[in-house]
Each structure stands twice: as structure tokens, then as C-alpha cells.
Amino acid sequence: MNNFVYHNPTELIFGRGQISHLKEKVEQYGKNILLVYGGGSIKRFGLYDKVMSILNEQSCKVTELPGVEPNPRLSTVKKGIELCRQENVDWILAVGGGSVIDAAKAVAVGVPYEGDVWDFYTRKAVPEKALTLGTILTLAATGSEMNRGSVVTNWETKEKYGAGTTFPAFSILDPENTFSVPRDQTVYGICDIMSHVFEQYFTHTPEIPLQTRFAESIMKTVVENAERVLANPEDYDARANILYCGTMALNGTLPMGVETDWATHSIEHAVSAVYDIPHGGGLAIIFPNWMRYVYRENAERFKRFAVEVWGVDPSGKSDDEIALEGIAATEAFFRRIGAPSRLADYQIGDENLELMAQKAVPFGPIGKFKKLTSEDVAEILRMCL
Amino acid sequence: MNNFVYHNPTELIFGRGQISHLKEKVEQYGKNILLVYGGGSIKRFGLYDKVMSILNEQSCKVTELPGVEPNPRLSTVKKGIELCRQENVDWILAVGGGSVIDAAKAVAVGVPYEGDVWDFYTRKAVPEKALTLGTILTLAATGSEMNRGSVVTNWETKEKYGAGTTFPAFSILDPENTFSVPRDQTVYGICDIMSHVFEQYFTHTPEIPLQTRFAESIMKTVVENAERVLANPEDYDARANILYCGTMALNGTLPMGVETDWATHSIEHAVSAVYDIPHGGGLAIIFPNWMRYVYRENAERFKRFAVEVWGVDPSGKSDDEIALEGIAATEAFFRRIGAPSRLADYQIGDENLELMAQKAVPFGPIGKFKKLTSEDVAEILRMCL
Numbered sequence: 001m002n003n004f005v006y007h008n009p010t011e012l013i014f015g016r017g018q019i020s021h022l023k024e025k026v027e028q029y030g031k032n033i034l035l036v037y038g039g040g041s042i043k044r045f046g047l048y049d050k051v052m053s054i055l056n057e058q059s060c061k062v063t064e065l066p067g068v069e070p071n072p073r074l075s076t077v078k079k080g081i082e083l084c085r086q087e088n089v090d091w092i093l094a095v096g097g098g099s100v101i102d103a104a105k106a107v108a109v110g111v112p113y114e115g116d117v118w119d120f121y122t123r124k125a126v127p128e129k130a131l132t133l134g135t136i137l138t139l140a141a142t143g144s145e146m147n148r149g150s151v152v153t154n155w156e157t158k159e160k161y162g163a164g165t166t167f168p169a170f171s172i173l174d175p176e177n178t179f180s181v182p183r184d185q186t187v188y189g190i191c192d193i194m195s196h197v198f199e200q201y202f203t204h205t206p207e208i209p210l211q212t213r214f215a216e217s218i219m220k221t222v223v224e225n226a227e228r229v230l231a232n233p234e235d236y237d238a239r240a241n242i243l244y245c246g247t248m249a250l251n252g253t254l255p256m257g258v259e260t261d262w263a264t265h266s267i268e269h270a271v272s273a274v275y276d277i278p279h280g281g282g283l284a285i286i287f288p289n290w291m292r293y294v295y296r297e298n299a300e301r302f303k304r305f306a307v308e309v310w311g312v313d314p315s316g317k318s319d320d321e322i323a324l325e326g327i328a329a330t331e332a333f334f335r336r337i338g339a340p341s342r343l344a345d346y347q348i349g350d351e352n353l354e355l356m357a358q359k360a361v362p363f364g365p366i367g368k369f370k371k372l373t374s375e376d377v378a379e380i381l382r383m384c385l
Numbered sequence: 386m387n388n389f390v391y392h393n394p395t396e397l398i399f400g401r402g403q404i405s406h407l408k409e410k411v412e413q414y415g416k417n418i419l420l421v422y423g424g425g426s427i428k429r430f431g432l433y434d435k436v437m438s439i440l441n442e443q444s445c446k447v448t449e450l451p452g453v454e455p456n457p458r459l460s461t462v463k464k465g466i467e468l469c470r471q472e473n474v475d476w477i478l479a480v481g482g483g484s485v486i487d488a489a490k491a492v493a494v495g496v497p498y499e500g501d502v503w504d505f506y507t508r509k510a511v512p513e514k515a516l517t518l519g520t521i522l523t524l525a526a527t528g529s530e531m532n533r534g535s536v537v538t539n540w541e542t543k544e545k546y547g548a549g550t551t552f553p554a555f556s557i558l559d560p561e562n563t564f565s566v567p568r569d570q571t572v573y574g575i576c577d578i579m580s581h582v583f584e585q586y587f588t589h590t591p592e593i594p595l596q597t598r599f600a601e602s603i604m605k606t607v608v609e610n611a612e613r614v615l616a617n618p619e620d621y622d623a624r625a626n627i628l629y630c631g632t633m634a635l636n637g638t639l640p641m642g643v644e645t646d647w648a649t650h651s652i653e654h655a656v657s658a659v660y661d662i663p664h665g666g667g668l669a670i671i672f673p674n675w676m677r678y679v680y681r682e683n684a685e686r687f688k689r690f691a692v693e694v695w696g697v698d699p700s701g702k703s704d705d706e707i708a709l710e711g712i713a714a715t716e717a718f719f720r721r722i723g724a725p726s727r728l729a730d731y732q733i734g735d736e737n738l739e740l741m742a743q744k745a746v747p748f749g750p751i752g753k754f755k756k757l758t759s760e761d762v763a764e765i766l767r768m769c770l
Binding site for chain 1: 633
């Protein structure tokens, strides 16, 4: 086990009707609020009205930043920063999925910063202050509701980067708010959650038995609830299990003492910076190919993955065979739930392959399980065609 | 899954040499410190000198509260409160195991409280303010380093109660600081950790697949590292795994959305309030008997426990047989690592059995898996003789 420091101050408020806690949060953080949301689904499904009715009852002054994009854009973030400064808001409430929360985090750290908020994403600066942020999550996927990560796309330069920004002070997770998530978004969310675990599971760090089992626990639980939630989108318990897994997959629990990878996320960010495809869809395509490209670095780990997560019977098989069977099972799972499996599914050919490979390694080689250069990335992307 | 609110602000600083973080904590929280510790083992093994050398380098003013007892006493807590007030300390640093930390928590909430600190333990009051508390843990056991629980004994009234007090702001966990823990204390710690998981694992809450797997992950990891650490007390990785399990077993992760039990802890508190036996030893005796007394309430859960944690082969056996085999395996594990298995091992007979049974249910029936009256407790204690 490696040395580590873990600190996660987010208050997680989970379950049916937990939106009622919003009242006490207004009392705690103030009545002058920036409300951040996305394309309007929260209006269609009544959540917007529920939120506004609580805020209005408390006589809040609400400024709105609607229309946050699925890959949230720097221009939108800057609009939010401007609004906060103009209106001198007390705190930010993000209602939506990971993109909305990521954009709100960028706004939260951008407001008290004198420079360009993009500095945090290009690693020119590290956020030191932030406005208070609360979230109401509507999609099981990114884990952004309980971590300090934020991913923003600069559409002018076609760059998509992540940064450490600020933890939400609180996040309200009501599984019922995910009932209306469309099938494809549900699938992408599941791919995203699984991918987060992969990034933290494939490691060379020795002596991490509990971290290993925790990761396997999440993967098994996601797999066993995925088809259930797709069959019945209003299955409260299945939605709750997936939602809870999404948070636990990326709230700092899994990487305690573990060297994590994150190369595949960099590759996906490069792809969706150029093509604006759904993040979860990109990950479902790239991950099995990344696995095939790197598994020999630690076949033992991939063997365990195959046996523990996918129930591969190891008897009479070589390590390589077992590992490859596990990778095939991963790919089959993604396909079974309806995720894309090739870049061609998004009409992406090899036109921009070198460009994407370059964009994936902006600050030098990526990944810890196997260090990848732009040549490696190009090779993996070729396997994805 | 039940609704829940989770919030754990403790910063966990884990690994070799992490005591170096103490310097930044002094800068953050101040130089006027109450140092709380126990019977002097931290002096024998050099930790006291390490801590003092960092504090002296920072020109701290250190007031000491030494001699905290294994079942920390109210009188000691009151001495600590008095010292903090006299010296107007900025914050409290606890160096030791769970008892030392529990006592320090009581001091931390007692200082700003105008009434009697015992009010928090008799449920007459709830703490609203606390002095900042930091800890350096020397024993894998109670999880007190990352929760707000505190157990204190009032020796005059022979009462031992737990209360929710305050989270440590930070806890430094260096597995090397546990190398010198004597064999019996190591064993008690392991019993304590396993018992914490039991209290949160045996439940009727449906649809908690991830929470269930997390609990099983901790139990399996403790079992596989227990004999290893006893065979070689300076095995860094085994010590680290046990230490990490101890924290994760009781930092609020396992009970998210789960109804937990805690009857056995109440019973043990009653026993050690009367006899002052080691908490972990008491738990090792009582838990298997509690299990036998209650398992029929949810034999399915006990069956899963047997198969998943102890590897019991279920084929051709009735649910009862499987469940009982799992309970026998639990008892055998405790015995194998050298824990006591009968009250007689502590020269306890049935003299005070009714008294203890009464003391175990001071606020009415205990437990959620099966509600226990004092008659039930007496029956369980009789099984422990």
C-alpha cells in the first residue's frame, strides 16, 4: 500500500424526498443563489419546479445559468463567473448530471480568481478559494457530486481537460430523480462508472487487498443492476444501487494507497474534444482496447479481474487466456447494454487519428499501468476503428 | 436501501513517516496544545519523543494529559477539560489508541459546554461545539480516528456509554506505530474491527448489495491478515492492511442506507463496566453467542456470511446448518488468534449476570436485527459463561 492523504468533506444526502434538505442549506449558505442546469430536462420532469418552489418559499434571489452542454464549455463557465460577480451571489446550486456539476465547479473556483479560469485546466494555476457549491444530482455517472474533479472543453482550441477544483459542500441524490434519464444516457453513465473503477483497479501497487475488493464490489454491483435498470427505468432499488455505485466509484475511496492510471480518460477526452461524442460512449469503445494493449504489464491483475468480476472459470487455461476472456467479457457487457463498441459507430474514421493521439498526451506520456506515448495512443485508437 | 446522510470531514493521513504532516497542522491550528496519551507506551517506543521534537521545533506550548485508561474514565476526561480551560489551549492532540482518542473527544466537546460532559453520554444533551482535535493512532481497533463516536466509563456509577461527539480534524496513521502493539492488544483490536463489521452487516435492510460486499471485503481482509500480523508483528503490509480495515470498518461507509444493530456492543459495555475487561476480548466472547441467539431472524443473511466470509461449502446442507457453520467458523477464528471465548476466561461467573443484563439496556431494548430485552441479554450472557 502506498502512502496517501484522503479528505472528502462533501455531505452526501441520499434517498427519496431528500430535496427537503435544501431548505436548511439556504439557511446555512444564504439566499442569493446562482442556479446552474443543463438542456432543460429538469424542467420537463418537474425537478426545476420543485427546486424553485423551495427557493421561492425561502425568498431566495435566483440567478440562472441554463444550457450547460453535455461536454461543458469554457464559454459557458465564463458566462457563469460573470453572473456571479454581477449579482454577488452567496453560493451556487447545480442541478443536473456531471457536466452541469463540473461547469458549476469551474464557476465556483473562477469567481474568486483574478486570472483566466482556464489556467486551472492547463495546469498554470491551482485553485485556492471557491464559492460554496451544492448539487442535486440527476444522473448516475461521473461521481462529480462527491469529488473535486471538473472537466471542461475549450471549444476554440479543441481542448478538453480535467482539473482539481472544489468539493461540493453537499450533494442531494434522490434515485427518483434518475427515473427519467433516457436509456442511452443511462448506458453511458454505467460505462462511465465502470471506467472509473477500471482506472483505479488496474495498478501495479502491491498489498492492496481491501482496495481491490472494494473495486470489485462496485463492478459486480453495477453489472448486476445494469440490465435491471434498463429493463425497468423506475426500479427504485436498481437506480439507487447504480447511483450509489457511481458516487463510491469516484469519491476518493478506491485510490487510497493505490497508484491509478487514467490514460483511457485522457484518450477519450481527446476524442470527444475533436468529435463531441458522449464521454461514456467513448470510454466503452476505448477501454477494452486499452486493456488488450496493456494487459501483459500485469497479467495477474487481469486474471483476477476475469475471475472475480466476470466469473471466468480459470481451470485449464493459461494466464493470457483467462485475462483475454475477462477483457472479452467486459466488451460483451458494454455491447449487451447497448453501448457502442467501435469508433465507426460514431462515424469516426482514421482522418484525425494522429491529431487525437497528440491531444491525448498534452503534458507528456499518460498512464501509470503502462506509460503511453502518442504512438501508443494512435495504436490503441487504431484498434478502436 | 434506506435514506441516509453521510458526512465525514476527517482528513486521513496514512503511511510511513506521515507524522511529518504535524508541522503544517500546528501552523494551521495553533501552538497551544493539550497532548493526550495513555499509559506510557508511546514513551517506551519513541513516539512521544518524535511528537515532542516536532512540537518543540514549532515552539509549541504543550500541556499534558497522560494516563488515559484502557476504558477511559470520566474523571480523567474532567481533568482534561479543566486543563484546557486553565491553559486556554488552541487544540487537542491525542496520541494513542481508541481509548485515548475517545477521552480526547470527550474533552474536546466538554470544554465549550457549560454543563456536565457526562450529559452527552446519558443523552441529556447533544454536543454543539468542540475544540479542534487531531490524532496520531497507535492501534488498529476502534475506528475512533475517523468517526465522532466516543465511549467513556463513569467508574462511580459503573456505567459505560457511547456518545456522538466530534470528528477528528485529521488523523495520522503510520502502520509502523503499530509494530510495538503487544500480541494481546493486537488480537483485541482485530476482534473489535470484526465486531464493528458484524454490527453493520447483520441487518434486515433489503437491496444493499454494495454495502454488503464492502462489509465482506473488510472481514475477508482482516481474516487473511490477522495471522500474518501475529506471526510477524513488524510486517508493514499486514499491519497497514489491518489498520486501514479498522478505519474503514467504522468511518460511516458501511452503514450508508443500512439499519445497523449494535446490541452486542451495549452488552459488552455492560460487562466491562462491571469487570473492566478488554473491550475486544469481551466482544470475542459475546458475538458468537449473540449470533446463535438471533440468526433465525434472517437465516439467509447468516448463510451468505458463512459462504462469503468463511468459505463454507453450502452443498447438501440446510440453511440452519450453513448459518451455524459460519458462526462456528467465527468462533474458531477468534480462538485461533488467541482471543478468549468464555466469560470464565476472565474469571467471570454468573454473580453479576442480572446486573449486567440490566446495565446493557439502560434506555430500553437494544438492537435492530433482533430487539433484545434484559431477559434476552441475560440469556446470551448465560451462553457466554
